Amino acid sequence: MTACSDVLGTWQISMVHLEHNYKTSPTKSRLYRCNRQLSEHVKRQLQVNDIAGIPLHKSYNLVIVEAGGYENLTFVKNDCRNYINQVGRLRLGEGDAAAIQVYFSKMQAFCPSFYFSVDLDEECRLKNVFWVDNRCRQAYKEFNDVFTFDITYLTNRYEMSFASFVGINHHGQSILLGCGIIFNEDTKTFVWLFRRWLECMEDQVPAGIITDQDKAMQNAIEIVFPNTKHRWCLWHILKKLPVKFGNHSCQAYIFSAIHDAVYESQSPREFEKAWNSMIEKYELHDNDWLSGLYRERGRWVPCFLKTSFWVDMSTTRRNKGMNAFFDGYVHSKTSLKQFIEQYERAMRCKIEKEFQADVKSFSQVVPCASKYDIFRKCT
Template identity: 25%
Template sequence: MELIDELPDHGCLQEDEIPRVGMRFAQLQMAHDFYVTYAKKARFATKIRTTTFDKITKAPINQAIHCNRDVIRESRVKAPTQKNTISATGCKARIYVKFDKDVQDWVLLKVDLMHSHPCSPKKAVHYHEYRQLTMHMKCVIEDNDEVGIRPNKIFLALSNEVGGPSNLGFSEKDLRNYITARLRNNNVNADVREMMSYFRRMKDINPDFFYTVELDDECKFKSAVWVDARCRASYEYYGDVVSVDSTYRRNRHGLPFVSFVGVNHHDLYDDRRMWIPIYFKGEFWSAMRSTQRSESMHAFYGGYLHSKTSLVQFVHEYDNVLGFKEQRELEDDAADSKGVIPCATTSPMEKQFQQEYTTSIFRDVQIEFVKKANCRVSTVDKQGSLVCVTMEEEKLVNDTILCVSYDVHFDHSTQELRCECNLFESSGVLCCHCLEVFHSYKVYKVPSCYVLPRWSKKIKRKHTYVKSSHDISRSDESHVAFKGLCAHFYSVAQEFVGDDEETTLPHVALEETMAKLAAHHAKKRSESVSKTQTNIGS
């Protein structure tokens, strides 16, 4: 749809004439909007054919708005190579508006409503002039794109919502163009500026959010480091194990992503392998393999991040990752508060761990209590209060039972012990060999030094009171307000869908509200025109 892009040069107008010229343009736009609204209902498209301006004041004095199939003209472009071609039919449907100086307003001088072609509702919805994304559609597109859903899947979901693509009012190409233009920035400088703006907003939300940016010798962006406020707080409890993964793919700017990730009190690692690097022997590392963290992180980030992600989109997606991890931790905490899983043995020590540890860690403890049945004392070497117990564990390997010996050093006086398998030192879980030694020497309560607070479900950790910083300013303010209204409506609607009479009441209320809002909107528009006149005068 062709619109007036800018006001013409008014030259040397008198000061009192300028407001009138601005008022004239505002009124003309209202006349154009009026005809476009009619055209949408009548199922045809419009275009501004001519606009005439006063030679002295340069103000518009008349305008002709035609049906877009009005004139048959020969194109300089060969037909096979033309794009967006429209078959003109010489249609005479149009309006002609003229400014009446006597009443100081626009009047309809000529109106022709007859078309020389059929006006099809099915075709009109696909006209370029009327294809547009509603605010609801834009919010859905933004939310889905943010979590990595492909454009064709978003389009399909929206189509199903309205009963088919013909009812959407826009094409899949329009959706893709919106994502490209609105959500993905191809300009490196603009991308960096937006990322810096994001960092500053996060700092305003929570002062504990940390970021720093490195520039090269030419003051160009080189790298950035940022840490969420909640992650900084959780490091106080889980800083004993931090994985640094620098193997993640580079983005389109050639920048690698390096993540620093800790292990919380719920055993992120389902795949425990009995493979311990010699340089980890005796050091706490939560029983993970050297490549296990990278594998799990690639699988985790793969659903959110990809090589075409822009910088600002990348940090937003990382927001989603942190939010997802926070939600998982809250769900696990809630599950632990509801109850416990049954003990596998009658040991009071297992009961002690059951009451103290999170469910996921307690399952690992249970494995060692079950394996304890395969252990037996081979030899005992006493030296005062110190005892060296050689423990044999039966293991089934390729249908063959093997006996593997482990030395456990136990102090009677302090009840401290250490097994050469180093399971407790590396993973924080007592091994079956130590448990069997406690059982042999009638130790029924595990010393507190072997019940680690980091696995406890009873400790209130302050990072749980800190929410992950999420940039609500990413969306336009109007989108935020729209989502708030929708959430309010959904909460009301879901309460009154079971009864026809009750369902009618919200419909009536919405119709009344719509009428009030329309009147309010018309009033504001009238006031806006008056305000425009005053501002132009100023």
């Protein structure tokens, strides 16, 4: 290559000698950007797999096998990732908030019983989203005694939390009774969410609600559900024992004493006697955490709550199971619009499992869980 510059200092190429260039290796030329491209078949395969929830690395490995090896590919893994991201952006349109509004409006047009509410801030930016499909609303009419409420599942890149209302059906399966995506976990947000839920359920108040010890939740429940029994999740409380007493010399004995007081006491009087004995024995009078639990013992100790019907629930672990159910469909980088789409697919799978349980109950005799003959004869 020959070049020269003019009086202004601008360089111009005057001659090129191509015979002196090194030849490009055929095995490497496919990796240059100018030569890389995705075929329409590969694009379609990647898009279908993404919609089905198949991770990108598995889709890429499938394409490699189908092509007969890396050497036959005209693209790299990053090209596949960029294409999927581009398709995702195209599906979202101008923004997540607008896309969700459009999606919910279509769902409502298809099924008038579909309920949704979107909460915006002063600058019209998305704050909170709540929705309930018709199946959830119909299920609550049959199974409206108790629901658990939990917000521990993060869904997307905006760090918004997934809030779920979960009940139990006649098969003992967890059923979704409504859900939302919320930005803040304060009393105001929970009041908004609970009121939207109660409104779509035609003001049919549940008999009981189970949550963790979150104070903002408790305040909101007292405002929206003043006559509903509010129970704290027993599992959330007991799992804190190693943290609260990890350095105590008698930690194993304290754990055992607390479990015995909680699970073995048949009456409030028995519990209080066992609890006070533990406090005295291990000199725990100044433990603020235990003192707070004792003041609120009516919210979490089983013997104080057995006069109410709790559908055999004492924890929010069913929400954990529901969240695990969604784990196969969404991940930490899922966008809001994609979450809604995957939610719908996940629910269809859940409905199918309930349908299978219905068929099984009609065609088989459910075994008696009790070992006593009197119950076996009744069945």
